Amino acid sequence: MITAESLTKRFGDKTAVDDVSFTVAAGRVTGFLGPNGAGKSTTMRMIVGLDRPTAGRTTINGSDYRKLRAPLTEVGVLLDAKAVHTGRSARNHLRSMAATHGIPRSRVDEVIGLTGLESVAGKRAGTFSLGMGQRLGIAAALLGDPHTVILDEPVNGLDPEGVRWVRQFVRRMAAEGRTVLLSSHLMSEMAQTADHVIVLGRGKLLADAPLPDLVRAWTTQTVRVRSPRVVELAAAIAGPAVEIVTTSPETLDIVGVPAARIGDLAAERGIPIHELTPSTGSLEEAYLALTGESVEYRTKEIS
Secondary structure: OEEEEEEEEEEOOEEEEEEEEEEEOOOEEEEEEOOOOOOHHHHHHHHOOOOOOOEEEEEEOOEOHHHOOOHHHHEEEEOOOOOOOOOOEHHHHHHHHHHOOOOOHHHHHHHHHHOOOHHHOOOEHHHOOHHHHHHHHHHHHHOOOOOEEEEEOOOOOOOHHHHHHHHHHHHHHHHOOOEEEEEOOOHHHHHHHOOEEEEEEOOEEEEEEEHHHHHHHHOOOEEEEEOOOHHHHHHHHOOOOOEEEEEEOOEEEEEOOOHHHHHHHHHHOOOOOOEEEEEOOOHHHHHHHHHOOOOOOOOOOOO
16 A cells, blocks of 8 residues: 655745645555646655655555665566666666565566566667567566556557556556556556546646546536437427537437436337437546646647
């Protein structure tokens, strides 16, 4: 379990993290989201002792990271995949890390196989592509078989097979009762991976909730209806809190009335229904609605 208690970090007159508190529980994948400049990387660096909080504290399973006797065996971390000696081979990079904790070489070979690095294990890390560098960073995070894993943008640069592997692997770790904190800007991937989400914006905590709850709270449910008598149906459903959009001569998108009620009204009036499809919003829509006022680096709309 990871905890942050009233965590604050200032760099001069800039507050990067502002009085943030949360808990990352074991047994689930927690997504860590926020726009660029939201404070995510700074928070993760404070969790693993790379930045000292201005105020507040973080703990991992009740202990300060800097006081852990064998941190590789307790916490696996990927914050910067480029943080390797570029002249070393992937295998030697992992062996040098393993030697600091008495981790056997067999474990090095195991994580090389686990992350698909067998064919390049003898090559210098400095020659790696972005995707292969990510795999090496993940291998390093897994080296000590830790109970807690913190991964910052782990699928950056990976091909579709690698992305799917990361998704399946972190979910399997969570199913084993481990603590998983996963940061990513890929909302579609996070929607398939995370059970719970923590969202920061301009250094402040914006949300800390199960993913389905966040989506429900920040999006609207639309019901797609197809019928040869949509004009009659629209008249029956219309009301002050109902939004009806005609998307074709036979289809409506309706907001404000649940699918069951639409079906009942149609049945009462003998109106045939050929489609009745409720759909909730996406994580991306919820995220954009939630962080809309917290984007520090905003792009212009394309006209």
